[in-house]
Amino acid sequence: MRRGLAMALGVALALGLCVAAAGLAAIGFVTRPVAAPPPPPASEFLGAWCSPHGDRLVLADGRFTLDPLSPVFAGQIDHRVTTPGPDGPRRWDDPPPAAAAGRWDLDVDDQLVTVDIDVEQLDSDVVSSEQMALDTYEDDTGWTLYLxxxxxxxARCQQRGP
Incomplete structure (x- = not known):
């Protein structure tokens, strides 16, 4: 009798361990992180981007231009740090610049994608260094860059008519 009871307990214990192992495997499968999609290539951001304030940002291979440059965007650039232009050094009370140019690069950090711009020129003035990051968001309509x-x-500029 003892032997039969011990055997029954052994079978029950083995069966219980199998069920527990299967349950843990199922939980591990369910909680396993889903692989994130690969980051977008920089080529997805090439072209013209427009803001509601009239800014036109054109991203080309490693270079950008912002023309026209709105006072809203210009106000975010520390444009007092420049070398003297044709009219002398820019002053804090000068009108804001109307155009900018420089370098850009795509930065991916833990699936957070930003367009990093390095402003090198404001109008005809050379800027020492002004770095800014534009956040990126993607939805059903495409990408949005956000300062x-x-x-x-x-957003992507709409095609201009003929």
Whole structure:
């Protein structure tokens, strides 16, 4: 009798361990993180981007231009740090610049994608260094670039008519 009871307990214990192992395997499968999609290539951001304030940002291979440059965006650039232009050094009370140019690169950090711009020129003035980051968001309509400090969104520019 003892032997039969011990055997029954052994079978029950083995069966219980199998059920527990299967349950843990199922939980591990369910909680396994889903692989994140690969980051977008920089080529997805090439072209013209427009803001509601009239800014036109054109991203080309490693270079950008912002022309026209709105006072809203210009206000986010520390444009006092320049070398003297044709009219002398830019002053804090000068009108804001109307155009900018420089370098850009795509930065991916833990699936957070930003368009980093390095402003090198404002109008005809050379800028020492002014780096800014545009956040990126993707939805059903495509990508949006967003300058958080100026609450300024950029969407793909609409085609201009003939």
């Amino acid at each position: 958080r400090s100026g609450h300024l969104a950029f």
